[in-house]
Amino acid sequence: APTATTNETDLQYEYIIVGSGAGGGPLACRLAMANHSVLLIEAGNDQNGNINISVPGYQAVVTQDPKLRWDMFVNHYQDQERAMRDPKYTYEIGPYEYHVGPDPPADATPLGILYPRAQALGGCISHNALIWITPHASDWNNIAQITGDNSWVATNMDQYLDKVYEWLPTEPTDPTILLNDTMLTQHLAGGAAVMGVGPDPLNAVTGLANTLLNDPNNRANPARDSTQGFYQIPLIMNAGTRTAVREHIQSTVAQGYPLTVRQNSFVTKINFDTSGSTPAATGVEFLDGEYLYRASPLSGGTGTPGSATASKEVIISGGTYNTVQLLKLSGIGPADELQSFNISTVSNLPGVGTNMQDRYEIPVNVQHGNDFNILNGCTFDGKAHDGCLPKWENNPYVLAQRGAYATNGLAATMGVNSKFAADSDIDLYIFGGPVDFTGYFPQWGDAAVADHSHFSWYTLKAHTRNKAGTVQLRSADPLDTPLINFNYFDTGTTEGGADNLDLQAMVQAINMSREALSQYYDYSILLGDSFTEQEPGPAVQSDDDIGQYIKDRAWGHHASCSCPIGADDDPNAVLDSQFRVRGVQNLRVVDASVFPAIPGIFIQAPILMVSEKAADVILNG
Numbered sequence: 001a002p003t004a005t006t007n008e009t010d011l012q013y014e015y016i017i018v019g020s021g022a023g024g025g026p027l028a029c030r031l032a033m034a035n036h037s038v039l040l041i042e043a044g045n046d047q048n049g050n051i052n053i054s055v056p057g058y059q060a061v062v063t064q065d066p067k068l069r070w071d072m073f074v075n076h077y078q079d080q081e082r083a084m085r086d087p088k089y090t091y092e093i094g095p096y097e098y099h100v101g102p103d104p105p106a107d108a109t110p111l112g113i114l115y116p117r118a119q120a121l122g123g124c125i126s127h128n129a130l131i132w133i134t135p136h137a138s139d140w141n142n143i144a145q146i147t148g149d150n151s152w153v154a155t156n157m158d159q160y161l162d163k164v165y166e167w168l169p170t171e172p173t174d175p176t177i178l179l180n181d182t183m184l185t186q187h188l189a190g191g192a193a194v195m196g197v198g199p200d201p202l203n204a205v206t207g208l209a210n211t212l213l214n215d216p217n218n219r220a221n222p223a224r225d226s227t228q229g230f231y232q233i234p235l236i237m238n239a240g241t242r243t244a245v246r247e248h249i250q251s252t253v254a255q256g257y258p259l260t261v262r263q264n265s266f267v268t269k270i271n272f273d274t275s276g277s278t279p280a281a282t283g284v285e286f287l288d289g290e291y292l293y294r295a296s297p298l299s300g301g302t303g304t305p306g307s308a309t310a311s312k313e314v315i316i317s318g319g320t321y322n323t324v325q326l327l328k329l330s331g332i333g334p335a336d337e338l339q340s341f342n343i344s345t346v347s348n349l350p351g352v353g354t355n356m357q358d359r360y361e362i363p364v365n366v367q368h369g370n371d372f373n374i375l376n377g378c379t380f381d382g383k384a385h386d387g388c389l390p391k392w393e394n395n396p397y398v399l400a401q402r403g404a405y406a407t408n409g410l411a412a413t414m415g416v417n418s419k420f421a422a423d424s425d426i427d428l429y430i431f432g433g434p435v436d437f438t439g440y441f442p443q444w445g446d447a448a449v450a451d452h453s454h455f456s457w458y459t460l461k462a463h464t465r466n467k468a469g470t471v472q473l474r475s476a477d478p479l480d481t482p483l484i485n486f487n488y489f490d491t492g493t494t495e496g497g498a499d500n501l502d503l504q505a506m507v508q509a510i511n512m513s514r515e516a517l518s519q520y521y522d523y524s525i526l527l528g529d530s531f532t533e534q535e536p537g538p539a540v541q542s543d544d545d546i547g548q549y550i551k552d553r554a555w556g557h558h559a560s561c562s563c564p565i566g567a568d569d570d571p572n573a574v575l576d577s578q579f580r581v582r583g584v585q586n587l588r589v590v591d592a593s594v595f596p597a598i599p600g601i602f603i604q605a606p607i608l609m610v611s612e613k614a615a616d617v618i619l620n621g
């Protein structure tokens with residue numbers, strides 16, 4: 001493998017970065033490219049040659065792959081009776097064996113809702129759904145306003161997007177792959193019609209092809225953030241192969257920069273020199289070994305202890321859950337919580353593990369009598385009988401020829417500024433795709449593609465107002481998972497009717513999804529057959545009933561904001577505007593947890609931009 005590893009035990013570097021995902025990976029590369037010696041420590045490994053990662057069409061099945069998956073379970077509601085109204089609610093019936101939904105066996109242990117995470121080179125970027133949507137200007141201007149640090153204004157942040165594009169390829173699904181399936185075309189034309197850009201039925205195929213040229217990230221449009229429409233979806237891929245942080249790290253190592261990647265190594269503690277007036281981070285303790293964290297279905301080992309020192313800085317990029325856990329285990333967090341686990345406090349920061357946000361997501365799913373022919377032969381499992389894999393493998397350079405696996409299956413979206421948005425920014429994306437997607441539960445990926453006759457309009461609500469999520473220690477054992485509570489809707493932020501505004505935007509999205517399904521029939525010239533709605537189902541019609549369906553079943557997958565940047569006088573601010581952990585020296589956090597408010601519509605783009613900004617701040621002050 002091109003990724004350098006080392007098994008030395010006397011490890012001294014200028015910078016140590018924990019976690020090689022969206023936050024840590026690009027930062028490690030930039031520091032090394034500036035000729036600083038960098039140790040990048042990653043719990044997972046390189047997974048070189050694992051096609052589950054590289055085939056975009058495997059974006060669901062890759063989250064089930066035991067070689068990189070971490071099964072984290074979260075609570076949407078602390079009232080368990082209420083939480084169990086969600087048919088995705090999961091129980092443990094044996095080690096890494098699960099029962100999903102009502103009527104669990106008597107001795108089953110309630111777990112909550114699955115929240116997929118990856119341990120791998122590239123972190124969750126190596127198993128995510130590839131969707132590339134850049135943030136809104138307001139996301140950055142908000143940070144500048146809160147902190148008074150004008151380097152965060154959107155016009156300045158744009159340079160970091162350029163930096164990301166130096167190494168990140170993005171491209172939309174080739175429209176011809178979609179348009180070969182006329183039933184799919186018929187659905188997408190229905191969605192475009194809701195947004196006022198429905199093609200003439202007689203020219204539905206070519207008309208839709210033109211619509212799909214709309215780039216939702218178009219930087220040439222000054223009103224881009226608030227321009228509603230029907231859009232193509234750019235993906236982090238190169239000619240139909242997932243290409244992102246993992247490849248960037250590999251190529252930085254291969255070019256000979258002083259970047260050392262220590263894979264299969266789990267950091268358990270940050271070390272501090274407490275002899276001065278302010279504690280200073282000096283390095284980390286780790287356990288070497290594959291699959292040590294108990295979220296991994298392959299866990300069981302205890303690992304070999306080791307440590308490394310950083311002459312300049314330690315940077316934590318473990319992600320929204322793990323960064324919080326590691327900070328707390330190292331004495332940084334709310335003093336009372338630390339005390340209850342006999343952890344001595346290094347910096348009493350009550351905000352660590354609070355303020356957590358996510359989006360809300362919800363589908364409308366229908367089933368046809370006929371199959372979508374784009375999926376003919378696709379088994380989505382990479383086995384010998386997978387009829388769609390050879391087409392992807394045998395046409396490596398021509399996107400249009402690679403077929404259904406050269407897309408994540410969610411190729412187009414309505415972009416909507418809902419009636420309940422706080423400002424003019426787009427706050428709803430409503431995607432259409434030939435899948436049966438109802439959210440995350442064990443083996444959700446198999447269920448999503450178990451047949452080829454389902455279609456979903458699936459909504460993602462951006463700029464959600466709920467900030468009531470928490471990450472708390474379960475125990476002082478670093479290999480245990482933390483306790484994660486999102487406190488959804490009325491159990492979370494309710495100030496100014498916040499919960500209801502988010503809910504009503506979601507109700508609007510379900511109504512628009514249904515409108516798209518009814519517009520489908522205006523394009524019957526394309527000969528798609530009729531369908532039956534399965535979720536929410538014909539019985540769920542009133543806004544109240546739709547609202548209850550949303551409260552019971554919504555989910556999220558952009559957890560963030562659990563170690564927020566904030567103003568100097570904000571007692572809950574964990575970081576200053578330069579990513580520095582308050583109350584200590586030589587320690588920063590750079591990942592999804594740093595945002596004071598959840599940014600944009602999708603989160604990997606803002607995290608990668610933050611990673612590039614952090615490199616600039618560290619290198620140039």
Ligand SMILES: Cc1cc2nc3c(=O)[nH]c(=O)nc-3n(C[C@H](O)[C@H](O)[C@H](O)COP(=O)(O)OP(=O)(O)OC[C@H]3O[C@@H](n4cnc5c(N)ncnc54)[C@H](O)[C@@H]3O)c2cc1C
Nearest residue numbers: 019021022023043123124128129130131267319592603604
């Ligand atoms: C199923 C799914 C689909 C998604 N799809 C999209 C999408 O289409 N578009 C989008 O924009 N976003 C998507 N996301 C979200 C996005 O991928 C994540 O938000 C993003 O990767 C988070 O970046 P991060 O750097 O905070 O953490 P991560 O990417 O999770 O990286 C953290 C890394 O740190 C490592 N680590 C953690 N703790 C330790 C430790 N103690 N020691 C050593 N290593 C450690 C982990 O192994 C991991 O590799 C998706 C997420 C999921 C779960």
